[in-house]
Amino acid sequence: MNTINTTNFNFPNQTGFYKGKVRDVYSFENLLVMVASDRISAFDVVLPRAIPYKGQVLNQIAEHFLNATRDVVPNWLVATPDANVSVGLKCETYPVEMVVRGYLAGHAWRTYKSGLRTLCGVTLPEGLKENDRLPTPIITPTTKAHEGHDEDISREEILAQGLVSEADYSQLEAYTLALFAKGTEMAAQQGLILVDTKYEFGNKDGQITLIDEIHTPDSSRYFYLAGYDERQANGESQKQLSKEFVREWLIANGFQGKEGQSIPEMSDEWVNQISERYIELFEKVTGKKFEKDFSEDILGRVEANVNAYLKSL
Numbered sequence: 001m002n003t004i005n006t007t008n009f010n011f012p013n014q015t016g017f018y019k020g021k022v023r024d025v026y027s028f029e030n031l032l033v034m035v036a037s038d039r040i041s042a043f044d045v046v047l048p049r050a051i052p053y054k055g056q057v058l059n060q061i062a063e064h065f066l067n068a069t070r071d072v073v074p075n076w077l078v079a080t081p082d083a084n085v086s087v088g089l090k091c092e093t094y095p096v097e098m099v100v101r102g103y104l105a106g107h108a109w110r111t112y113k114s115g116l117r118t119l120c121g122v123t124l125p126e127g128l129k130e131n132d133r134l135p136t137p138i139i140t141p142t143t144k145a146h147e148g149h150d151e152d153i154s155r156e157e158i159l160a161q162g163l164v165s166e167a168d169y170s171q172l173e174a175y176t177l178a179l180f181a182k183g184t185e186m187a188a189q190q191g192l193i194l195v196d197t198k199y200e201f202g203n204k205d206g207q208i209t210l211i212d213e214i215h216t217p218d219s220s221r222y223f224y225l226a227g228y229d230e231r232q233a234n235g236e237s238q239k240q241l242s243k244e245f246v247r248e249w250l251i252a253n254g255f256q257g258k259e260g261q262s263i264p265e266m267s268d269e270w271v272n273q274i275s276e277r278y279i280e281l282f283e284k285v286t287g288k289k290f291e292k293d294f295s296e297d298i299l300g301r302v303e304a305n306v307n308a309y310l311k312s313l
Contacts, residue, residue: 002298003038003050004084009303011310021046022058022218026306027090031078033306034086034212036062040274041218042247043257044150049266053292056083057278062213064286065183072182073175075210076202081309082302083293091202091209095144095163096153098176101196102137102184104128105221106244108196121154131195131223131238137180139173144200171208172201183215190287192241193228195221217243217281241281246274 007024016027021041026033036055040047063086066077076088099120101108108119109130117124120140128134141158142150155173159166176199187194197220200212213219221242231238250256253264282290295301 002296003052004035004055004298004302005037005039005050007035007037007299007302009035009306011306013310022055028310030090032076032088032090033310034088035302036084036086036213040243040246042243042250043255045257045263047246047263047266049271051271051278052275053290054275054278056293057282057290058213058216058218059084059086060290061216061282061285062086064288065186065215066210066213068186069179069182069210069214072178073210074204074207076204076212079309082305084298084302085306086213087306087309088211089204089209091204091211093144093200093202093211094168094172096141096158096172097144097150097198097200098172099140099142099196099198100137100176100180101140102134102180103193103195103223104130104132104134105195105238108140120152121156129232129235131232137177139176142198168203168208175199175201175208175210179210179214183220186215187222187285188225190284191225192284193223193225195223195240195242197221215285217241217278222281222285241277241284245277 009026011026013028014026015029018025022037022039024035024037036059038050038052038054040051040054059080060083063077063080066075076091077086078089079087081087104112111119112124112128122138122140125135141153143153144150155169158164158169164172179199180197183194183197197215199210199214202209202211221244222240224239228238250264255261255263279290
């Protein structure tokens with residue numbers, strides 16, 4: 001299966017290149033060209049096999065939600081010249097990721113289950129079960145690590161360390177909650193619950209700007225709305241659309257990204273199953289039909305489309 005595992009383009013007037021866990025970012029004077037690869041990461045480790053169509057799914061979900069939230073917060077996206085490519089404004093990135101949670105799931109639940117009742121300086125009430133709705137959405141920020149694990153951090157620590165000014169951080173919190181409210185509303189229209197997600201922000205000419213991607217399965221967790229209350233009442237697992245099923249498979253096979261652990265082998269069948277789950281999520285979250293791109297030379301297609309766009313500027 002034709003996938004994008006790594007890119008090595010050399011575009012005219014390119015000033016820099018950065019390889020993230022999933023995205024390859026090409027810098028220009030005022031723009032960034034972000035190529036969504038088919039790499040998949042879990043526990044802050046890039047897994048050895050690429051997932052067909054995953055990059056296209058991420059890029060097109062992000063485009064869908066960035067366009068739908070422009071009235072909530074300014075964002076970086078300028079164009080999507082290819083199914084796997086976003087072009088946007090170059091911003092000075094804030095060194096924190098704004099994680100927002102409406103339900104006790106994933107990392108928050110694992111922390112709570114361990115007996116702790118404070119997460120990133122936020123106190124959680126007693127008596128909650130896994131996947132319970134929180135009284136109000138909470139913000140649990142992390143530091144933004146270029147390599148290795150992002151670390152939990154509190155509002156107080158962010159301000160004490162001078163990572164973000166108090167005025168800017170207050171605005172980041174307001175934007176985060178407003179985006180989460182909009183995402184929650186859009187998810188409900190599709191019969192879904194937006195459980196938790198994260199946002200990244202930058203500053204462009206003094207204006208706080210939403211960057212990167214939003215509401216994709218790499219940054220968000222969704223539950224199905226139908227049957228949620230019944231499953232909670234019966235103590236059953238929630239039916240979810242997210243990358244959590246990949247993490248659960250890794251945990252079941254003895255891998256959590258810890259030293260000395262080996263990544264389990266991913267069969268063709270498992271890789272294709274992940275691909276189908278991503279496509280299902282695209283269609284469920286956006287309400288649109290996913291159009292598979294069957295290009296024989298996917299890298300050639302990306303390069304040609306980006307070059308054509310740059311030439312048009």
